[in-house]
Amino acid sequence: MSLTCKVALPFLSFFAAASFLAFTALADNKTKQPSNNVQSPPFWYCGVPGMHGKPGSPGLPGRDGRDGREGAKGDKGSPGKIGPQGPPGVTGFVGVKGKDGAKGEPGVRGPPGPKGERGQSGHPGTPGLMPFKNWKECAWKDLNDDKDRGLIKDCVFTKNFSDTALHVAWTGALRNYRCTTCCKRWYFTFNGAECSAPLPIDGIVYMWQGNTQDLHRVRHIEGHCNNIHKGKVRVGFWVGNCRAGSPGNAYTGYVSVSRIFIEEVPKAQA
DSSP states (O other): OHHHHHHHHHHHHHHHHHHHHHHHHHHHHHHOOOOOOOOOOOOTTTOOOOOOOOTTTTOOOOOOOOOOHHHHOOOOOOOOOOOOOOOOOOOOOOOOOOOOOOOOOOOOOOOOOOOOOOOOOOOOOOOOOOOOOOOEEEEEEOBBBOOEEEEEEEEEEEEEEEEEEEEEEEEEEEESSOOOEEEEEEEETTTOOOOSSSSEEEEEEEEEEESSSOOEEEEEEEEEEOOOOOEEEEEEEEEOOOOSOOOOEEOOOOEEEEEEEEEEEEOOOO
């Protein structure tokens, strides 16, 4: 019922009775005067509320409606708070160690690594053997040199290295004659100078009673000399006087072959 009808209800009750009486009288007149026209009730006429049904008699329940359509998926919610940490679990027993497996096949060879940095220099090693021998021999037949002082013969040698030594040797006949307590000295030179490292290479022939003795004997003089530069080296064989005694009469290479042997060798150990 509308608000207007609720307000007008008391007044309508009053007019209802009067209208009913007027309507009755009018009905009588209409019955007496037939007509096909029916007059509409006034615009202010409101309907009377219907009567309630009989108490205790509910209506029949209606049928269940159809299921609605599935709604759209909602947005992802924000993550919840981290819960408290649970109690630690019970430690289990340590299992028995298993056997080693079979050895696998070699893997594919990897690419070469980058070149490493240069290492420190090592300590000098001991001299080794030369890859080949460098030697020379000069020989003369029947020198018959009666010189008492000076160069007998020389032999030019090419030295390949600066840190090597020269091994030299003389083989030939030497003699000192016509003297008593006399001495003659034969020695090597290298480019005109005697060896100083380690010492000179020489030999002597001393006679005590030699006035009537003419003894030509093959003699051997040999030694090593260090600190000689590489390249051309002139090795000479000389004769001279000894530091003591009279000079005497020297003779070199009597009716035989005389030799100067030269060889480049590694330096001796310290």
